[in-house]
Amino acid sequence: MKAFFFLPKSAMNEATQYYTDLIIKSFEGCQIVISQEPIVDADIDIIVTIRVGDQRQLKFKDKKKKYFYINWYQGIGPEEYELLYNYTLRAKLGKIYLTYYEKKSFKKTDLFLFVSEEMKVFYEKKYNLDLKDKALIIPCYNKLLDLKSFEVEKKYEKLSFVYAGALYGWQCIDESLQVFKNVYEFDQSATLTLLTGQKEEGEALIEKYNLKNVSIGFVKLEELQDELKKYKYGFLLRKDDPINNVATPTKMNSYLAAGIIPIYTDVVNSFEENIKLGNYSIKCNLEKNSIQEISNSIIEFNKKTIEIGKIREVYCSNFDNYYNDDKYINMIKDKLTQVKIKR
Template sequence: MHLFAPPAQLNDATHQYLASLSAVLDELGHQLVHTPDLAAIPHRADVLTIECKSAARISLRRPQARLWQWLQGLYPEEARWQFDSPLREFAWNRVEGWALQRSRGALMVSQAMQQHFAAKYPRLQLDSVVMPCVNATPVPDAFRSPGKYRRPAFVYAGGLQRWQCMAATLTAFAAVHRLLPEATLTLLTADQEQAAALVQSLGTPSTRIAYVPVADLPQALAAFKYGFVLREDHVVNRVATPTKVSSYMAAGVIPVMTRAAQDFAQRLEPTSPIVWLDNLDAAHIRQRVLALEALPLDAESVLAAYRAAFDRYLDPAGYRPALRDFFSRTGMGAA
């Protein structure tokens, strides 16, 4: 199977997901090969894409190819939200619908995403399977970092797109800092200049900015107690399963997150400690953080709770049987 994806579409967050797909295909006697050049893909190839524009290109240029899609997000809705452009949304909707009609199956990141596409395209008969976006596994030593749960060290790891709610994150931290002056915030992002400008414009105290590649992230996250994952209640966020949640939890970092990501809100609800938020109000976030900050935390208890969450929901290995069944019934059975 050819993975048709320009290099820019592959990043730190996609690595482990694709590794899981590759392992399952290997078990079925197939090989997943990254082929960024359309000219190198045979006319009757089996092809996997990771965004709908690439899927549409395959459908147009390789109409005899068999197509599967990994749907990471909602491109039409993101275009309307980020750029406030109905025209972009209309164009992406046409591309998305046309590509889905020509796909044999879709890998989705949440049950909320399945429900979204079923409602949006009620006549579309598309086989699908769900596996959340996960890019880490628990690292026990990160939980046991000396003093980790005794100091209010906050982190944000990721990009600065609109849906990441960076202004709300910085405002919430500033509110916490007013009552916990020993609190610190580190922004781990490749968008360092943009982050610095935002920090300066908001006057956020005790904040530093850095970047580490995904391979070094567990070690870097070991120094932090809390990690921000703030999201507005928008369809783009409702269907998402942000990889930073698994990155944080794998390093023993306690997510401070809204319930916008519906699958996470449902599947991680039994897990403690997590700082669940009902809205983006800074005073509300501060109150929830201070409530947990008042409680003693033991590294081994946090490790046991987060391991259970990975075993129950966030371990990619647990999805291999469902992925095997999906590929088999959509035409990629054992070779």
């Protein structure tokens, strides 16, 4: 069998590259064609795309042939667009447009790669489908656990925080900064580093909340993990809505891979079902907990002594069970074997 991966340059970044490499590894025994151009030769059997809109760009040399389509659904695009543009008229029109092509994609796709079980359930309800035998669940991640990150000198003795990524409101950067401000008022040794390319926006937020001990840094993507492992705590706050319920933010993977203790909300269903950190996380809910309550939980948590051997063991377990390449490669292999039998 021969598989065609349509991977245009505009679709590729560190996260999508890792994910597609994972899929490619599962195509053992198949001839693979990786292309930035949408031209599908007549001898192709399986077509893999990683964005909903990419399927409609394909051009076929054999238009009568029936292909087996695999598509990775990275998020619930129409709903994300509506949020991004603040539910304006433009947002609503955009959602209608994107839903139209999403629905066409669902009719064509034979194997759905979802990032969470919650995403599968969301789409089953949205389109009144039963996808049980047509879907695989693979969370978003792109880092393996760095065991050396637990051994950084005095890492868990410092009251150090990090926020990595873009400074968008929907990522709850404002709430993260307010929490930090409260912690700092209790203990002036607390530091926060914003690792972001949005320096001006970061400076404006620091001024808005009159923050002390907050710095803005930027490192190249390939250097990010080496930087992250210097910190004890990482912010990953989200609000309770369908977009966050179905997501699996790669930020969690980046934090855990660097031995960071995450401060996160309990609204990401996949994390609730699969990530088991025991005493090594600070979990909250923005709809139920006030900023002061979240701050107090951090202050209380920080009184604990972190045992390096135990936290390493807990994190290893999560990478063995959740962020595990072999697990997902074998899942896809098994499904492809079924495809071969049917064909």
